[in-house]
Amino acid sequence: MDWSAIFLTVRLALLVCAILLVVGVPIAWWLSFTRWRWKFLVESIVALPLVLPPTVLGFYVLVAMGSNSPVGRWYQSLTGHGLPFTFEGLAIASVIYSLPFAVQPMAAGFSQVDRDLINASSILGASRIRTFIRIVLPLSIGGVVTGLVLSFAHTLGEFGVVLMVGGNIPGVTRTVSIAIYDQAQALDYAGANRMALLLMAFSFVTLSITYALNRRIWAVWPMHR
Amino acid sequence: MRDGRLSVHIAYRLSNSFTLEAQFEAPAGFTMILGPSGAGKTTILNCIAGLARPDAGRISLGARVLFDSDERIDMPVAERRLGYVSQNLALFPHLTIAQNVQYGIARMPADERRARMMTMLESFRIAHLIARKPGQISGGER
Numbered sequence: 257m258d259w260s261a262i263f264l265t266v267r268l269a270l271l272v273c274a275i276l277l278v279v280g281v282p283i284a285w286w287l288s289f290t291r292w293r294w295k296f297l298v299e300s301i302v303a304l305p306l307v308l309p310p311t312v313l314g315f316y317v318l319v320a321m322g323s324n325s326p327v328g329r330w331y332q333s334l335t336g337h338g339l340p341f342t343f344e345g346l347a348i349a350s351v352i353y354s355l356p357f358a359v360q361p362m363a364a365g366f367s368q369v370d371r372d373l374i375n376a377s378s379i380l381g382a383s384r385i386r387t388f389i390r391i392v393l394p395l396s397i398g399g400v401v402t403g404l405v406l407s408f409a410h411t412l413g414e415f416g417v418v419l420m421v422g423g424n425i426p427g428v429t430r431t432v433s434i435a436i437y438d439q440a441q442a443l444d445y446a447g448a449n450r451m452a453l454l455l456m457a458f459s460f461v462t463l464s465i466t467y468a469l470n471r472r473i474w475a476v477w478p479m480h481r
Numbered sequence: 482m483r484d485g486r487l488s489v490h491i492a493y494r495l496s497n498s499f500t501l502e503a504q505f506e507a508p509a510g511f512t513m514i515l516g517p518s519g520a521g522k523t524t525i526l527n528c529i530a531g532l533a534r535p536d537a538g539r540i541s542l543g544a545r546v547l548f549d550s551d552e553r554i555d556m557p558v559a560e561r562r563l564g565y566v567s568q569n570l571a572l573f574p575h576l577t578i579a580q581n582v583q584y585g586i587a588r589m590p591a592d593e594r595r596a597r598m599m600t601m602l603e604s605f606r607i608a609h610l611i612a613r614k615p616g617q618i619s620g621g622e623r
Binding site for chain 1: 567
């Protein structure tokens with residue numbers, strides 16, 4: 257069993273979830289409430305990773321992070337090394353890749369919150385932040401948790417983007433899915449099977465926990481008035 | 482709120498074929514707005530409260546300018562300090578009755594908040610409901 261790949265993958269997935277919580281919630285919030293006429297373009301950009309082959313996405317992320325791009329040069333001047341084929345680069349690519357998995361359930365959750373309640377909160381003198389924390393978040397927690405869990409599970413299993421952006425460096429960018437691929441290529445079917453089974457069991461348990469949690473949340477906070 | 486005349490002069494585009502235009506002044510005291518369904522009564526109230534943003538115009542209350550499209554003033558809802566009773570009940574379903582009643586006076590000290598809440602709930606004879614949530618009380622109690 258390639259434990260270093262497993263730990264690396266879990267560390268990556270946790271980091272991606274944390275970043276998506278900070279980045280995804282404001283995007284989802286904005287998408288749920290803006291009346292901007294070009295909003296659909298932003299929705300399309302966020303949803304792109306759902307339909308693009310991971311290699312295409314990975315390729316452009318690689319180009320965008322490379323030493324010929326402004327972003328890549330800026331990062332290099334800041335840290336002294338480039339982004340491609342590093343853990344940080346992999347994390348950035350994974351955030352982009354999992355963005356729709358976080359944003360879509362969150363936005364769906366926010367949109368379901370009754371506008372009258374949000375208006376009532378503002379009229380009672382609550383700031384936007386307070387309204388969000390006290391009213392919107394508790395009433396859409398199911399969507400937020402679902403978004404995070406889906407991102408986590410999605411990051412655990414990603415392959416194409418990792419291969420393009422991260423390569424296959426043990427302890428740095430070698431994730432579980434890459435390890436499985438290597439083992440299968442080397443005809444080590446028993447090893448590949450152990451890792452694959454672990455990934456599958458883990459994904460199943462994670463999803464079951466989310467759905468079980470959501471069920472309880474709905475029961476605790478009845479949505480009818 | 483007793484801080485003077487309400488002055489409203491707004492245009493609000495509701496659809497391609499219907500732009501609501503309203504202009505009136507209302508002194509302190511009760512003012513009623515009458516009109517057929519769909520005339521824009523609620524829209525006017527929403528514009529005053531800040532829940533809807535007029536396409537053009539000016540709304541002021543005494544010396545306070547709540548909205549002015551020329552000067553790009555659009556005071557946030559929370560700062561307008563207006564009361565508003567919506568057409569639907571707007572009780573927060575995940576908070577208890579006590580938390581619902583105290584929501585608008587969160588900046589007061591806790592004991593004063595509680596005293597005010599109890600006075601109000603007792604005047605409606607529903608003080609026994611404070612620990613329940615809106616889904617757990619009857620329609621009349623809400």
